[in-house]
Amino acid sequence: MISTLVNLLGGFYESNDFAKVETIAHSIHKAVPEDQVSLKFLGLAYYRTGRIKDAISLFDRVQGRQDASVKTSPERKETGDSAVLAVSQEATRRVPY
Secondary structure (H helix, E strand, C coil): CHHHHHHHHHHHHHCCCHHHHHHHHHHHHHHCCCCHHHHHHHHHHHHHCCCHHHHHHHHHHHHHHHHHHHHHCHHHHHHCCHHHHHHHHHHHHHCCC
16 A cells, blocks of 8 residues: 555656645645655655745655654664565655655
8 A cells, every 4th residue: 555655646746746746645644644755755746846945844854753763763774664665765766865
């Protein structure tokens, strides 16, 4: 299911349908507040629609969560949750930044 949502987000992003990216990313974030991939896509949609300050704010928030996750659980970086790892890799493959 997660890869399906990432594919959906990625497909809408690649077709420049940022309104749908924003809607889906908001829905995912409501359901799974700690999801970083939805925030990354939301930040990209903000950026591509000219809302640069909002995009930077989201990217900073995601980076802060990633830093906190590594600091509080260094072994997580090595073992990782397979679903989170798969989603992160897919998002990075689709939208490298």
